[in-house]
Amino acid sequence: MNKRLVAFEKIGIAFDGRVLLESIDMTISEGEIVTLIGPNGSGKSTLIRTLLGLQEATSGKVVRHKTLRIGYMPQKLHIDPTLPLTVKHFLALVRGVDKRQILPTLEKVGIGHLLQSQVHVLSGGETQRVLLARALLNKPNLLVLDEPVQGVDVNGQVELYNLIESIRNELNCGVLMVSHDLHLVMAKTDTVVCINQHVCCSGSPQHVTGHPAYQALFGVPGADESIAIYAHQHDHVHDEHGSILADEGDAHAHDHSHCHHH
């Protein structure tokens, strides 16, 4: 039995009277890949910021295993261009890092040749890999990845997901990933949690994609639909849910009736 690393218990967050998250229950165990999906503004990033200790929960609590050690990969990296910094120096900033591990870790994520490059000249995919290396250097048993494939083309995305899976297999660490949609990440995920302020539905990818609450947010996935069409639908739904708050409230009421499948 793999040990449970993190349990969210009835997490609620409100900011200036606006409810960002309510009553979130979720667990992540060793060796498990959990993908958090939901439209823009659904509270995905807020939830992981709570786990990271960057955001206080208004109610509920996060139960962390005493051995929990997080490797965090932020959505993007902005380093002021006035700060000259090579990849090597960036990675050496990890607290208590063993400097001999820097090159092997870079090689593990496939960019050993970038050791002496300046961080400002990296491509989107290279930056994501550097951030992944930094997360790994913290010797984590839980990787927290906030939209790890952002700014990466489709081929690159597949490669990155493969890499994340192989790292999970090698380290048997838990992985909590935030993603916009399920299309590419599906095959690599054990559990999907779909949130939109609250948990709409969760379970295996097959279970979730067949779920009415998921389909209400992301549309009905067809087996032979092309990625382009799928992505288009997805964007469309974002706009509706991002801009009209009153509708979101209605959607909640509707979604609740389908909620809490495990």
Added chain:
Amino acid sequence: MLDLLLRALLGGLGVASVAGPLGAFVVWRRMAYFGDTLAHSALLGVALGFLFDINLNLAIIVLCVGLALVLVTLQKKHIIATDTLLGILAHSALSLGLVAVSFLDNIRIDLMAYLFGDLLAISQTDVYWIYSGGLAVITLLVIFWKPLLAVTVNEELAKVEGYPVEAIRLLLMLLVALVIAVAMKIVGVLLITSLMIIPAATARKLSQTPVQMASIASVIGCLSVCGGLWASYRWDTPTGPSVVVCAAMLFLVAYTLPFKRLR
């Protein structure tokens, strides 16, 4: 005369050596205006120091750190945009300092020396202050270099990895306040920030790592002090502004001459 020049040179070099590395942090963290605000408030520190008869350097440090804390608190409350807030505090503090100085009738203060610096009026005690303050700054910078840099590069990553982010930020403010206190004699409250950021900005062009940039900034600051002092001696120009003009000229040279841009 030679004694006077030597003392000025020693003091100036001491200040430039610490202002360089700290200036690099000011540039990286985009704190230039913040530094300015603290520097402007230093005059108020001088006035209060005279008023309560406490050591001027100490008064300046306490006031700068106090103001930095007020600033951070106000910033968190999002009352008004940060640059506006800094503008309000900088000029209110400076004006308050000028007003406070005018109340000190029984003490004659050379206001120009405090505003623009007077390298040639530097005393033996001042040199001791500069070197002990400077040594403290450099020691702290060396000890806390990695956490300071980690927090500068990305605060969230640093926090997740367990760095005490708040404490490190406070340390940086304390260091800026210390440098302002020791540098005031040399370039004055109005020009202190320039001695921090101009050499650091010049060093950016010539460096590939943070350590390189910090050390090159020190060297460039020292060159500016030498040049400014020489100009001041040669043409009888005001020393503080001469040092700054010299630093600005070095900046122009670095960015116009076709050095290989190291990136």
